[in-house]
Amino acid sequence: MVKIALAGGTSEVGHEILDALVATGKHDITLLSRQNTTPEDAVDGTTWVKVDYQDHQTLVHALQGVHTVLSFVDAPRDQDGAAQKALIDAAVAAGVKRFAPSVADSLQAPPHYLRELNKDKKVLEYSLFQCGLFLNYLGYPHKTTKHMALFESCLDLEHRRDIVFEGYDQPGTAAGRISLVTVQDLAAIMARTVESDGEWPRVGGLHANATTLAELLALVKKIKGKPFQVETLKLDDLRAMHITSSRVPMVPHRSVPPGMVERFSRMFLSNIFLKISAADGGWGVSDEWNSIFPDHEFTSIEAFLTEVCAGKE
Ligand SMILES: NC(=O)c1ccc[n+]([C@@H]2O[C@H](COP(=O)([O-])OP(=O)(O)OC[C@H]3O[C@@H](n4cnc5c(N)ncnc54)[C@H](OP(=O)(O)O)[C@@H]3O)[C@@H](O)[C@H]2O)c1
Incomplete structure (x- = not known):
């Protein structure tokens, strides 16, 4: 069992991945969202937590005990990556082990922030999922x-x-x-990465x-x-x-x-x-995840x- 927090709780792409995670029946999953939950949003086997990315303490509290954060915060709408950077800071403060920023261009602000954070020593394990x-x-x-x-x-x-x-x-x-790549293949690979014991590759290319x-x-x-x-x-x-x-x-x-x-x-x-x-x-994208899961x-x-x-x- 992995305790997972999925940020961008109402993300469409995120919910494709969420289905694959829930289907394993193994994980404790929290959805972090800026929205109030409604009965239609409720997903069996998950917990909904409302967050404000400008409120560090609330975020840290929401991430207590979380092992892996998967972010699906819409990168183009997150100005200068502010929400994802706040999420990274809170993840570090809460002792989160692994972090995946929103499927994004490695030149954007959150990947850069993660690289800087881990420049001298590993502070937060992360992978930049790239799939085209x-x-x-x-x-x-x-x-x-x-x-x-x-x-x-x-x-x-x-x-x-x-x-x-x-x-x-x-x-x-x-x-x-x-x-x-099909979003179903991305979901299948992400579900496996969550369970993998090995260190995540910093650049996580998925070459389908x-x-x-x-x-x-x-x-x-x-x-x-x-x-x-x-x-x-x-x-x-x-x-x-x-x-x-x-x-x-x-x-x-x-x-x-x-x-x-x-x-x-x-x-x-x-x-x-x-x-x-x-x-x-x-x-094009690289193939780090293909090497780790060659049977997919x-x-x-x-x-x-x-x-x-x-x-x-
Ligand atoms: N490679 C591809 O072909 C492809 C295709 C589609 C998407 N993507 C990428 O995948 C990611 C997710 O896409 P999506 O279509 O699932 O996005 P989406 O449904 O439009 O939004 C994702 C979530 O991000 C949160 N959000 C939006 N603006 C925010 C802000 N300013 N600050 C904090 N949170 C904010 C919202 O969650 P809450 O309101 O619940 O907090 C929203 O539901 C994006 O980065 C997108 O670029 C890639």
Whole structure:
């Protein structure tokens, strides 16, 4: 049994992971949330604790006896990582053993804070879980998640159309690579990491699938057995957030005010394409967790999309 605190108690991604943790029937799990609990929020086998990230003592109290903190605090909305930094400080004060910040870019503030904290000696064991983009989005509108809302992506299987960026099909370059993993695979691995005795790797890459937009397009053409209509965006246009395609995949995430969805979606598409096309190798991830759990079989892109296209989910 591990005493776990899951921060960002109402997180959609967090609840996908929570299901896997609860299913083991082994752990004592506390959900830390800024919200008051409601009967709909109650999850069997868990305890709900309301927290204020600006109140150090309340946080320390909530973390008494906790071994592992898994944070799903929405990184983009946590200004300068203030909430996650407060959580780290409280975890240290409460004697927490392990900490996983929100699945995030290692350049963001909380990972940097953890690195600094452990610079001279280990103060708090941590791992930066990195998994790339959730494959589940490519299956939209098919529902392949329980809690996480899915949105349309550039690759539209239903209408057989795709949006790519210039140079996406240039052979022999590292640029354009992207890592994809199902949220179920992330949940399965996280559930195992919680139980593992060995020291967590500081960078915890989860390498399920690496592909390029060109390989992805070729794969869906094969699965569907039909051609796709493809629109190409220029990188200079993306840098200016100028999207010239006939459609912009909308990302109506609950954190985005309705009036901002259009602008957010343009920014999201630009950022993702610029990240994938980066000359330093695109959006790849390392494979530390694969080495620790070599027997885990990740869902392949082909198996996932074939099943989605067959309408079975
Ligand atoms: N790689 C991918 O494909 C992918 C996809 C989706 C998400 N993500 C990442 O996964 C993480 C969780 O995403 P999600 O979709 O589950 O997020 P979410 O549901 O929008 O929010 C997570 C939780 O963070 C808490 N929160 C929000 N703003 C906060 C603030 N300013 N201070 C403190 N807590 C705050 C809220 O919990 P309470 O109100 O209960 O406190 C919220 O429910 C994010 O960092 C996101 O970037 C990655």
